[in-house]
Amino acid sequence: MCKDRAMSGIADGNGRHRVAVLVRDGVLPMELGLVHQLFGRARSAGGAPLYEVVSCAPAPGGVRTDADFQVTVARGLEALDEAGTVIVPASHEADESRPGGGPVPAALAAASSRGARIASICTGAFVLAAAGLLEGRRATTHWMSCGRFAELFPDVELDPAVLYLDEGDVLTSAGEAAGIDLCLHMIRRDHGAAVAAEVARRTVVPPHREGGQAQFIARPVPEPGSSSTGAARAWALRHLDRPLTLRDLAARESMSVRTFTRRFREEAGVSPAVWLARRRVDRARQLLEETDLPVDRVAERAGFGTAASLRQRLHAELGVSPSAYRATFRGPRSGPGADPNSNAGNDPGTRNGQAP
Structure with missing residues (x-):
């Protein structure tokens, strides 16, 4: 997303995108630390840091955490004037x-x-809503706080089932660990899957976590003998190029289609069809970024069948064509090993002339 609104924001003297973490009394230390850890580890192909991360507070000085220590924050709210991205961790006490x-x-x-x-991370969404940034938008927060959020902000379209939501210039995430998912998503959006995957590898976390927070909401203990749908998901990921059906997936777990669909949604947070479509988009993005395959071959390997089908799905999900996505995250290649047919099947044009 290097050309979008966020990445065109203020940079430091070395051209790094500035991320400000807004810390308030009662901040959760994990949420403060994960922002610094993840954005701080993002590097260019040449090893240069891609972000500058700074902490700020309503007033400089000591800030209480929800643990038995405080943190010292040197900068006040003026730091937001210099930031291209602002992240608000939770403060449950407020x-x-x-x-x-x-x-x-x-x-x-x-x-x-x-x-x-x-x-925002976790209940930081309350502050974004109070600032008027979520009105009429989709948003999420920790599932235990969704009732209170809906009561206070009825004009926000709340989704309690997802790990995070991206509304372009405003993003929200669920509980603490979902902040990791959100940060990796922003890095992936800014600089591509390869950079985000390397950050995840260095931090020893998955680059993409399946399902939503619906899987963590308290529910009755499963009936004896119930089995996971994880083997079917793993099998599907190895065979995305095939025309997979719900019956195929259910057969991998020796379940009826009805039982499989119910358990899949409980474990993954979405229907099998939605999950499969998202994984195919992920595979297509990876192939566009990391290979010189013509777009029709990318479509085949990702399970879309035709370049037209891939083009339609990518526009629906990201607002860009395959060629525009590849140009943003891979760029033109020349010299030995370059594929002269790498643009075969590509289509011109992007939404508003910008890549996602």
Whole structure:
């Protein structure tokens, strides 16, 4: 997404995109640390850091955490003026009371109006909503806080089942660990799957986590003898180039289609059809980024069948054509090993002239 609104934001003297983490009393240390850890590990092909990460607070100085220590934050809200991305971790002691008014929501609204990308982790979504950034948009927060969120912000389209939601310039995520998923998603959106995968590898976390937070919501203990659908998902990932059916997947687990569909949704958080479509888009993106295969071959290997089908799905999911996506995240290649047919089957044009 190197050409989008977020990545056109303010950079430091070395051209790195600036990420500001807004810390408030009661902050969860894991959420503060994971932002620094993940964005701080993102590197270019030449090894140069891609982001500068800074912490800021409503006022410089000591900030209490929800543990038995505090952190010292040197910068105040003026740091938001210099940020291309602002991330708001949770503060459980304050978030579920309506956090309206005061300097923080106003500062976030001002940063957004200047063009910054704004994201929240866990109940940080309450602060984004109080700033007016989520009205009429889709958003998520920790499943245990969804009832209170819906009560306070009825104009937000709340989805309690997902790990994170991307609304372009505003993003929200579920509980603490979902902040990892969100940060990796933003890195992947900014610089491609290869960079995000390397960050995940260095941090020893999966580059993409299956399912949503629906799988973590308390539910009755499964009936004896129930089995997982994980083997079917693993098998499907090895055979994405095939025209897979729901019956094929259910047969891998020796289940009826009805039972398989119910258990799949419980474990993955989405239907088998939605999960399979997303995995095929993931595979197509990987092939576009990492190979010189013509687009019709990418479509075949990802299970779309034709370049036209891939083109339609990529436009629906990302708003760009395969050629535009490849140009953004892979770029032109020349010299030994370059495939002169690498543009075969590509189509021109992007939405609003920009890559995702």
